Amino acid sequence: MLEIDESLQQTEPDCREGSESKPFLLRHPARTDLEVLVALANIPAMTKNLCSNWLPISAKGAESWFLNQTEKTDPTEFPFIITDMKGAMIGVICLLLEENRKQAEISVIIDRDQWQHGYATRAIQAVADFAFSSPNINQPPLEALVAQCRVSCGSSRRVVEKCGFQYSGTGMAHSQHYNGMIPIDRYRLDRGVWYALRNWSGMGQTNAWSFGPNSGQKTYSLKGAA
Numbered sequence: 001m002l003e004i005d006e007s008l009q010q011t012e013p014d015c016r017e018g019s020e021s022k023p024f025l026l027r028h029p030a031r032t033d034l035e036v037l038v039a040l041a042n043i044p045a046m047t048k049n050l051c052s053n054w055l056p057i058s059a060k061g062a063e064s065w066f067l068n069q070t071e072k073t074d075p076t077e078f079p080f081i082i083t084d085m086k087g088a089m090i091g092v093i094c095l096l097l098e099e100n101r102k103q104a105e106i107s108v109i110i111d112r113d114q115w116q117h118g119y120a121t122r123a124i125q126a127v128a129d130f131a132f133s134s135p136n137i138n139q140p141p142l143e144a145l146v147a148q149c150r151v152s153c154g155s156s157r158r159v160v161e162k163c164g165f166q167y168s169g170t171g172m173a174h175s176q177h178y179n180g181m182i183p184i185d186r187y188r189l190d191r192g193v194w195y196a197l198r199n200w201s202g203m204g205q206t207n208a209w210s211f212g213p214n215s216g217q218k219t220y221s222l223k224g225a226a
Contacts, residue, residue: 022117024090026080026126029069033081034062036089044177045112049156051148051173051184052107054079054094082110082123090114093123095131102143104131124163132194145189148173150182157185164197165189 029037034056040046041055054077056062069079078095091110098104106127110119124147131142147165149156161167165187172181 022119023085024119024122025083025085025087026093026123027083029066029079029081029092031066033089034059034066037092038062040092040109040111041176043112046109047177048175049150049153050107050109050177051150051175051182052094052096052105053174053176054096054107055092055109055176057176080123080127082119090119091123093127095127102141103146104142104144105146105148106131107147121159121162124160128163128189128194129198132191141191143191145194147187147189148184149187150175151185157187160187160189163189164193166193 038056038059038061041057047055056065069075069077076097076099078097080093080095082090082093084090089111091108091114093106093108096105096107106124108120108123110123128145131145145165146168147160148171149160151170166189168186168188171184171186173184174180175182
């Protein structure tokens with residue numbers, strides 16, 4: 001039986017919307033980010049609600065993870081470092097493309113010192129725009145984005161719902177934090193819903209998201225999106 005620390009099941013401030021919206025940048029990971037990423041992956045308050053195991057949890061694993069991100073010619077994971085306008089790390093968000101390249105999952109983690117500024121919501125919106133509007137004519141168009149929320153984290157559900165994701169059912173996911181399965185709620189954002197939301201807001205269809213300065217890596221070409 002999976003035992004869960006009840007003290008970790010309170011309201012999740014990392015998922016709350018704050019009244020103050022601050023600008024931020026998205027950039028590709030650099031080798032200098034690895035130590036911080038490993039540290040984030042080992043803080044219980046940061047990772048207890050993660051339903052996808054994509055963050056490196058050790059120095060050795062981080063180096064392999066970084067090489068996998070930079071050397072793959074046909075990647076299925078697209079991690080982005082979230083920083084403030086001065087370059088300080090706020091968190092990290094990842095787009096995980098499924099094998100058929102018609103659907104992708106979004107997963108985000110925000111540094112607890114940066115909670116309540118709305119970063120999670122706006123980072124998800126930015127990566128959704130990137131995912132649905134990055135053209136690649138040689139691949140099928142991305143049909144939907146999905147998100148998995150731990151059932152005890154109501155604020156995570158509110159964030160994805162605010163981004164247009166719709167409830168699509170329940171399930172179980174492996175938690176690296178608990179080293180076992182946890183119950184989750186599944187959410188889905190179809191391409192048509194995203195397009196309608198963009199137009200209703202007066203933004204229309206946009207080009208791929210713009211990124212801040214990075215370590216010189218090439219811009220991602222998201223195969224499977226068009």
